[in-house]
Amino acid sequence: MAPRGFSPAARAYLMQRPEVLAMGWLPRVPDRERDALESWASSYYRSPFQIVDAGPDNLPQPAARRPVYYPALLVEPDDRTLVLGRDFMSEAKRADALGRALATGKAVATAPLRVSRERTLAIHLLQAATSAGVAGPPPGVLVLTVEIDRHLAQALQQAAFPDLLVAFSDITPDAAPIPMLDNIGRSWREVDYTRQLAFGGRTYQLRLAPTPAYLYENAGWQSWFVLTGGLLLTGLLGALLLVVSGERAQIKAQVRDSTARLREREARLEAILNNAADAIITVDHAGLLLSANAAAAVLFGHAPEQLPGIHLDQLLDLPEGEIHGVLARLARSDASERELAGVARNGARFPLSISVSEVPLAGEDMFVCVIHDLTEQRRAQEHIHRLAHHDTLTGLENRLSLTQHLEQLLAQARRNGHSVALLFLDLDHFKKINDSMGHQAGDMLLIAVAQRLRELLRDVDVIARLGGDEFIVVMEGALTPELVGTVAIRIVQSLSTPYDIGGKIVHSGASVGCAMFPGDADSAETLMRHADTAMYAAKSEGRGNFQFFSQAMNAATHERVMMENRLWQALGENQFELYLQPQVSLGSGDVVGAEALLRWHHPELGMVTPSRVIPIAEESNLIFALGDWVLVRATEVLAEWRRDGMQTLRLAVNLSARQCQGRELLPRLDQLIARAGIDPALLELEITESTAMRDPEATRGLLRELRERGIHVAIDDFGTGYSSLSYLKLFAIDRIKIDRGFVTDIETDANDAAIVTATVSLAHSLGLTVVAEGVETAYQSSFLRSRGCDEAQGYLFARPMPAAEFRSFMQAARARPAVVP
Numbered sequence: 096m097a098p099r100g101f102s103p104a105a106r107a108y109l110m111q112r113p114e115v116l117a118m119g120w121l122p123r124v125p126d127r128e129r130d131a132l133e134s135w136a137s138s139y140y141r142s143p144f145q146i147v148d149a150g151p152d153n154l155p156q157p158a159a160r161r162p163v164y165y166p167a168l169l170v171e172p173d174d175r176t177l178v179l180g181r182d183f184m185s186e187a188k189r190a191d192a193l194g195r196a197l198a199t200g201k202a203v204a205t206a207p208l209r210v211s212r213e214r215t216l217a218i219h220l221l222q223a224a225t226s227a228g229v230a231g232p233p234p235g236v237l238v239l240t241v242e243i244d245r246h247l248a249q250a251l252q253q254a255a256f257p258d259l260l261v262a263f264s265d266i267t268p269d270a271a272p273i274p275m276l277d278n279i280g281r282s283w284r285e286v287d288y289t290r291q292l293a294f295g296g297r298t299y300q301l302r303l304a305p306t307p308a309y310l311y312e313n314a315g316w317q318s319w320f321v322l323t324g325g326l327l328l329t330g331l332l333g334a335l336l337l338v339v340s341g342e343r344a345q346i347k348a349q350v351r352d353s354t355a356r357l358r359e360r361e362a363r364l365e366a367i368l369n370n371a372a373d374a375i376i377t378v379d380h381a382g383l384l385l386s387a388n389a390a391a392a393v394l395f396g397h398a399p400e401q402l403p404g405i406h407l408d409q410l411l412d413l414p415e416g417e418i419h420g421v422l423a424r425l426a427r428s429d430a431s432e433r434e435l436a437g438v439a440r441n442g443a444r445f446p447l448s449i450s451v452s453e454v455p456l457a458g459e460d461m462f463v464c465v466i467h468d469l470t471e472q473r474r475a476q477e478h479i480h481r482l483a484h485h486d487t488l489t490g491l492e493n494r495l496s497l498t499q500h501l502e503q504l505l506a507q508a509r510r511n512g513h514s515v516a517l518l519f520l521d522l523d524h525f526k527k528i529n530d531s532m533g534h535q536a537g538d539m540l541l542i543a544v545a546q547r548l549r550e551l552l553r554d555v556d557v558i559a560r561l562g563g564d565e566f567i568v569v570m571e572g573a574l575t576p577e578l579v580g581t582v583a584i585r586i587v588q589s590l591s592t593p594y595d596i597g598g599k600i601v602h603s604g605a606s607v608g609c610a611m612f613p614g615d616a617d618s619a620e621t622l623m624r625h626a627d628t629a630m631y632a633a634k635s636e637g638r639g640n641f642q643f644f645s646q647a648m649n650a651a652t653h654e655r656v657m658m659e660n661r662l663w664q665a666l667g668e669n670q671f672e673l674y675l676q677p678q679v680s681l682g683s684g685d686v687v688g689a690e691a692l693l694r695w696h697h698p699e700l701g702m703v704t705p706s707r708v709i710p711i712a713e714e715s716n717l718i719f720a721l722g723d724w725v726l727v728r729a730t731e732v733l734a735e736w737r738r739d740g741m742q743t744l745r746l747a748v749n750l751s752a753r754q755c756q757g758r759e760l761l762p763r764l765d766q767l768i769a770r771a772g773i774d775p776a777l778l779e780l781e782i783t784e785s786t787a788m789r790d791p792e793a794t795r796g797l798l799r800e801l802r803e804r805g806i807h808v809a810i811d812d813f814g815t816g817y818s819s820l821s822y823l824k825l826f827a828i829d830r831i832k833i834d835r836g837f838v839t840d841i842e843t844d845a846n847d848a849a850i851v852t853a854t855v856s857l858a859h860s861l862g863l864t865v866v867a868e869g870v871e872t873a874y875q876s877s878f879l880r881s882r883g884c885d886e887a888q889g890y891l892f893a894r895p896m897p898a899a900e901f902r903s904f905m906q907a908a909r910a911r912p913a914v915v916p
């Protein structure tokens with residue numbers, strides 16, 4: 096560029112960049128050309144021009160002779176910050192930057208300098224000029240003088256974020272830090288945000304701090320400041336770099352972009368806070384709320400604008416102590432200590448957990464509290480606890496809770512020298528009610544029982560339902576057997592009062608067994624077991640009464656357990672045998688079949704009758720194995736008879752109630768009949784009347800299935816149960832067996848005689864045959880025959896006998912003419 100073109104071009108540039116104070120051209124002047132240059136410049140400026148050095152007090156003096164000079168030759172504006180003729184090589188800071196600019200060919204900055212008479216702080220930016228294709232050192236260097244504080248102020252203004260204070264220093268390690276701008280006015284604090292910038296071979300540090308006004312308004316959101324500070328800084332530094340590189344449009348775009356992102360981030364943060372499910376509040380050191388989000392307002396029932404300024408102790412039941420210390424302790428405490436009670440505006444208290452963070456800001460501590468409402472959680476926990484510890488139907492305690500409670504009461508009684516009474520209740524006829532009226536009615540009965548027990552007993556007494564129709568009552572205190580007996584009687588009386596179940600009057604009742612600590616037992620488990628034993632004793636005494644536990648009962652229970660063990664052993668050791676008792680046709684006198692009766696030959700006890708075995712087997716699962724053994728043996732006997740020419744004889748087998756309920760019976764019968772190769776019609780299953788009526792619908796299904804298979808069925812012990820005639824009609828049965836109890840007294844009891852007569856006639860009208868059992872006398876036999884009874888069984892004809900003996904009996908019977916006694 097020609098010298099005359101420099102001034103207009105520089106002025107145009109400077110007008111757009113107020114922070115650039117001056118622009119100048121430093122030509123490379125070898126010493127041999129110095130005189131020529133001075134003479135040319137004197138004529139160009141029309142005043143004497145000299146290459147000068149900075150003398151004492153910075154006053155110019157003729158430059159000392161040296162090999163090369165870089166004087167300010169062209170300067171715009173004139174003589175303000177760049178002194179015309181002054182050689183940059185004459186002063187250390189400038190010479191250093193000049194040397195780096197020439198060596199690197201890149202833009203280089205000087206250390207901060209005081210320029211002009213006003214001692215403005217600025218930096219010179221130097222860029223060596225290159226001439227394409229010309230070898231040798233650069234012909235000169237372009238210099239810009241930038242006023243740094245004006246530049247930063249302008250960058251901040253453009254960022255439109257007035258709430259930050261700025262400090263800017265040159266921290267290049269070659270010298271002590273040189274502050275260039277500082278409107279923070281205090282030393283560094285943790286809250287300040289600092290960044291370093293390397294440019295032009297120098298290192299700068301920019302420090303940002305929030306204004307006190309910003310802090311007060313945004314005290315809760317320290318993270319906002321960190322974010323916004325970071326964003327602003329990025330924009331600012333970018334702006335500085337771009338100013339230096341002269342790309343003003345990019346500066347603006349960058350600053351605009353940073354500002355927009357900053358604002359968007361702020362808005363997003365605010366939205367997040369206000370949409371947070373948890374309450375978030377900030378509190379100052381005195382416990383006053385500085386800010387609160389929307390959830391906090393909802394949680395505590397205050398209008399959002401009312402929360403700032405409220406003291407924290409109006410919202411929380413805080414631990415005792417000075418508020419700052421309390422909050423600081425909460426910030427360090429573990430989760431359990433952070434569960435407090437909240438106080439809603441209407442005074443209602445609710446559980447909450449609080450998480451406190453201490454935030455040191457601008458000389459004073461502030462606390463950010465995140466508060467989580469625990470109301471629902473507590474409700475759910477209570478619900479789960481209730482489910483785990485209570486019977487869902489009645490709301491009474493369940494077995495788990497009872498066990499825990501009982502242990503506590505026993506411990507309490509041991510400490511106080513008290514007694515504990517445990518009452519074991521079992522409802523009478525519950526199963527019958529449940530089966531005949533349906534489960535809903537059964538449930539209503541259980542609920543009514545629970546309600547009566549609640550009304551009857553004290554709040555401190557434990558009432559539990561173990562399941563089914565079993566209830567437990569536990570009392571603790573200075574109890575006497577008389578007192579406990581009185582309570583037990585009241586329970587029995589109360590529960591035997593009729594119930595109104597869905598408009599129907601239902602009669603139930605309870606058998607109650609009672610055991611006491613420390614007299615009867617010293618542990619929860621024994622107490623329960625002994626009360627259970629007593630309850631069974633009460634039941635066997637005829638229901639609807641209560642019994643205290645006694646050691647004699649214990650012995651009975653012990654015997655039951657012993658027997659059960661022996662029976663299992665007996666099964667394994669083949670100690671059982673099937674006896675056969677003939678059944679005779681009252682018309683022809685012929686033996687038409689037999690009943691299979693179980694016998695147990697115990698090595699020490701001798702022959703044990705089924706009346707002792709079956710009830711114990713029924714109470715345990717032994718009945719399935721034992722019943723199966725009988726069926727296997729019965730089908731084998733039928734197969735043996737067929738081989739021995741007795742293929743028309745029928746064999747009756749007793750089925751227990753639990754065998755009838757199981758699903759295994761029918762497939763097992765199919766299997767055994769097929770395996771033995773016998774006619775199913777020769778197998779007759781005897782089901783007692785009470786078993787059949789326990790669940791009449793299920794019995795109907797079973798009998799239908801048996802009929803489909805051709806297996807015969809007899810109703811045993813007829814007349815002793817609750818047979819409904821309508822059911823009798825619906826049951827697929829073949830025979831009725833008149834109970835021994837009616838046969839025994841036919842001769843003496845007109846009622847029994849009438850019942851037997853009516854039963855025979857009823858059975859015949861339904862197409863059923865009749866067998867009478869327990870026939871011991873000729874009178875009974877002839878009476879039955881005269882009433883049309885088809886068959887009879889009893890000691891009159893033969894006692895039950897082993898299978899081999901039965902074979903001989905049959906051979907003998909066939910050898911003589913049949914006579915009916």
Ligand SMILES: Nc1nc2c(ncn2[C@@H]2O[C@H](COP(=O)(O)O[C@H]3[C@@H](O)[C@H](n4cnc5c(=O)[nH]c(N)nc54)O[C@@H]3COP(=O)(O)O)[C@@H](O)[C@H]2O)c(=O)[nH]1
Nearest residue numbers: 692693704705706725749750751868869870871888889890
């Ligand atoms: N579930 C099963 N129950 C069985 C089985 N075997 C027998 N039982 C049932 O046990 C009860 C007692 O049986 P038991 O001691 O064998 O008595 C039977 C006969 O011995 C007895 N009886 C026969 N005739 C007379 C008599 O003239 N006088 C008299 N005092 N007793 C007599 O009656 C019993 C047969 O009864 P029942 O079955 O009702 O016909 C008994 O209830 C058996 O059913 C088995 O394998 N499984």
